[in-house]
Amino acid sequence: MTEVSALAASDDMRPRAVRGRILLRRLARHRSFRVGAGIVFVIVVLALAAPLISSGQPNAMALRNRFAPPSAEFWFGADNFGRDIFTRVLYGARNSLWIGFASATLAAVGGALVGLASAWFRTLDGIIMRIMDALLAFPAILLAIGINAALGPQVSSVIIALASAYVPRIARVVRATALVVRELDYVDAARVSGAGAGRIIFRHILPNSLAPLLVSVTFVFAYAILAEAALSFLGIGPPPPHPSWGNIIAEGRDYSVEAWWIMLFPGLAISLAALGMNLLGDGLRDVLDPRLKIEA
Amino acid sequence: MPKLIAFRIAQAIPVMFFVAVLTFLLMHLLPGDPATIIAGDMADREAVAQVRRDLGLDQPVAAQLWLWFSNVLQGDFGRSLMLNQPVAEAVVERLPVTLSLALVAFAITIPFGIVLGMVAAVWRDTWADSAVMIVALVGVSVPNFWIAILSVILFSVTLGWLPSSGYVPLTLSFSGWLASLIQPAVVLALFQIGYLARMTRSAMLDVLDQDYIRTARAKGVSPRVTIAKHAFRNTLMQVITVSGYILSLLIGGSVVIEQIFALPGIGRLLVQAIMARDYPVVQGTLLLLGFSFVFINILIDLIYAYIDPRVRYD
Secondary structure (H helix, E strand, O other): OOHHHHHHHHHHHHHHHHHHHHHHHHHHHOHHHHHHHHHHHHHHHHHHOHHHHOOOOOOOOOHHHOOOOOOOOOOOOEOOOOOEHHHHHHHHHHHHHHHHHHHHHHHHHHHHHHHHHHHHOHHHHHHHHHHHHHHHOOOHHHHHHHHHHHHOOOHHHHHHHHHHHHHHHHHHHHHHHHHHHOOOHHHHHHHHOOOOHHHHHHHHHHHHOHHHHHHHHHHHHHHHHHHHHHHHHHOOOOOOOOOOHHHHHHHHHHHOOOOOHHHHHHHHHHHHHHHHHHHHHHHHHHHHOOOOOOOO | OHHHHHHHHHHHHHHHHHHHHHHHHHHHOOOOOHHHHHHOOOOOHHHHHHHHHHHOOOOOHHHHHHHHHHHHHOOOOOEOOOOOOEHHHHHHHHHHHHHHHHHHHHHHHHHHHHHHHHHHHHOOOOHHHHHHHHHHHHHHHOOHHHHHHHHHHHHHHHOOOOOOOOOOOOOOOHHHHHHHHHHHHHHHHHHHHHHHHHHHHHHHHHHHOOHHHHHHHHOOOOHHHHHHHHHHHHHHHHHHHHHHHHHHHHHHHHHHHHHHOOOOOHHHHHHHHHHHOOHHHHHHHHHHHHHHHHHHHHHHHHHHHHHOHHHHOO
């Protein structure tokens, strides 16, 4: 690196750090971001601390407790095998949050790579975007069902299915931003000072396209939690007995009238988690990128 | 306009091509040997090999793709293994159910979503805005299949107002048709109402910021007329662009909802086919659904161009 560009880089660092602090302060003041981040934080802590909060095992059966209604002993009641629903919802959070997080992250990486490639290599743009259009022709849930059907019912295939369903959506957002950023002066400056394609893409275009990417990923996280639950409910999600919020509801469905507690509480957990992510995403969008429009 | 129609259709051809390739490749990822499944449990090796030859499964993937393409172009989507009938026939039989469900849900979504979004935008930062946005946020956060079960417990089991399952064809009785669809359609619409209300609100806020709104108010047009004529019409333009997307989502969402209300639609067929590993049906259903989504997009683009001349002459 030459002295000039080193100087430019260090010059760049200060305002960026200041900008970061301003953004953080604005986020901390944003009401829906605070509420959303609070909800998500509590759910993540509960999921991680599951063994500390509940002494029971999520799959421990006790037939004498079959269909025990909510009580001091069974906060959320017990299911048809006498398993404690509270414990199952706690451990189910691990599965559901992991699937949501992993698929959102995978979709972000894949979508960013596709979007950047499309924006940078203009000759590939046409064909890449037509393939993305073909994927976008399917609603995400349908694509996830199809891919998941092909890969078989495992946690990993649910993650791959959901990630692939959301890659084109994120790719479109990243491509749109990257197309704007690549025309900016500092990209020209980087090119003139001899930076290669890889360096320009990953050091200049990507960091400056992060805001819409980050906002999209939080919404994808929320959708992924809902979609995972739907897949599990249809019986093509992570297989029982490992609890996920979706398959607890699926298992409780047959008893939804007599033992409503089996399906009520995991549903509340899904709603709360998705609500938290949506609020958090709204806050991020308001602060980072108010004009961004995201498709489910 | 005819030129635009031709252009949009020409644009859709590569997309449809990739939809077809994608569906084809997806089914080739399926674990297990389709020939073994088709031939059945009792078949010996000879029979399996015969099935494989008959279906062209011993050919290279590219040749199989070509064979499948030429069949599809002739309207032959293969035969269902579990139903023992042509896939196209099975899909066409179930299409009215899914379309009815999606269209009734669409008819509920559009007015509710737009009105709620406009109320929130016009009375921005008041209790009405907060109330609408909370409802919209809950709508996009609550899993619809869960709401569906709760709704059945309340309206069908406890109150006995609506049937909990089954479908009555429109040709048989209109009121029966509507009664069988209203509950699933409302549940299906909830998410979209939330989504559309949020979209409409932000679109309307954009429009209310425009110079022509200020001009209208400055020249003495009443607030009501400004909103009803100037703001509403221009907001509608943006709403139309997402309405096709909403219809696609409703069709996709019906896959899950049909399971709960035992509606014999395409979604139910798809899930049954996945469970039974009836791969011609999975392939055919996904392909037809994919094509219909491409078609909906073209239609929306054309409606948009029809309403907004600027798009037409661009």
